[in-house]
Amino acid sequence: MIIIATLTLTKLFVNLLSTGASVSAQSQPDRLATYEKRGDVRIYAGGRLRSITQEGAPGTFVFVLVDVTRAQITLLRSWAGLPVQVRDNRSRIFQGVYYRVNEIERRNEPTLYDVPIELDVITFVEAV
């Protein structure tokens, strides 16, 4: 008998790829994933319009963790610039790096913060 387990995440998880250590928290809706091809339409002599793009499409994943503790923020700050994996409740997985950790005070919650993060997606090949 084969048992297939389905894991449904109710939070957004940020894992440091080198150790697996995680920070999890609820996230605000309207998380934004973007993939943008680098290129442009150029004008050549005679009026020809031609598109030239670069291989690959750099991506970003922008999200806001809510009700984050100071201990979690300390951890997130220590991971800035290191490869992390982000999983959300839609089963989307992003490997990437972030460089900035903002902390926004929660009103009437003196120990909690909201933390917006912009993740730059990287190509990550897992060891086999």
Add this chain to the structure above:
Amino acid sequence: MQPPYDPPRDTLAAGLVEGLIRDAAAVEVGFGCELTDLTFAVTEDISADVLGGSVAHNSYDTLHGSAQLSVTRDLPFGYAVLCPYLTLYDGTTRARFNLGAYFTDTPSRPLAEVPVTYNVTCYDLLTALDNNIGDAFSLPAGTNYLSAVEDILIGNGYHQYLIDRASTAVLPVARAWPFDDSSTWLLVVNDLLASIGYQGIWTDWAGRLRVQPYSSPRVRSAEWTYDVEPATSLLSTERDEWHDYFKAPNSWVFVRSNQIDGAQPVDGNGIYRYDNTRTGVTSQEARHRTIVRKVMVDAADQPSLEAAAQITIDADTAVPVKITMKTAPNPLHWHFDILHLQDAARGPETNVLGTAWTLPLDGSDMSHEWTVLPI
């Protein structure tokens, strides 16, 4: 230029390569780089560690090829051979274009960066031939010119070279190169090749050294046509033309400097004269005066003297009209390309000689220097 269907594009159907470069309305540019040795056995594909850069070629430089690469890893910089390549993809067809093989310099390591990014300057493989001989060098009379060249290449560690054996000439008298600062193996090789009417040695897109007879640009067929048609134009709107021929000669006297038995050179036997009376804007008719240049040539015989003379004449008459141009990426460009230019903005269509180019690996437009060939 690179032949369009040279490996690794030899499996593509006719027309596809030209279609990618010229006809595709939208094209994706990629790049990569391989680490090899002088046999071009690939040690490792380091594409994932190359951020970008450019490849350049100047056909009139002593060392024609060069490259600038940003590399995010350590390499054996003392002996590494890097082979960058560019890919074009139009959604259906993908083609790879090898862009030569290069030695690297020993770049500085920025200590503040993790991982470190090396800005690597890469040099033509001819660099290994541009070494001082370290002694006087001589060849006895009767030595086959091309065999001597091959021996020098092998002696300097080259494994991959293509020599056109059209000439069987041998040295009529012994020849010596003194032990001084300017005596390099490259100088010796090019002296020997000039003596039999061959062009200077160069490295091709696969990193192989090429030795072949000189062929005047004026008699060579165009290898690529650049036009300004709406469906095929690759020419940038940025393009300049200038004329520079104030000192260009229009009369030449070539004298053989190694005449056997010390016989006095005479016209037809040791001396070759050429007058450009009517061709182009440097001609005697166009300038209303004669500007003479005398050149001493070490040549195997009178035909070799005349072949060597033609190289100089072509170079001197090629000076007048130069064009700096940007085009869409065309990775087929290489060494002294003959191009056909149909650009009403500059005048009647004409052939031009490609003398220099720089190809950015990120897909930016490439830059060129062309010389208009006299009609």
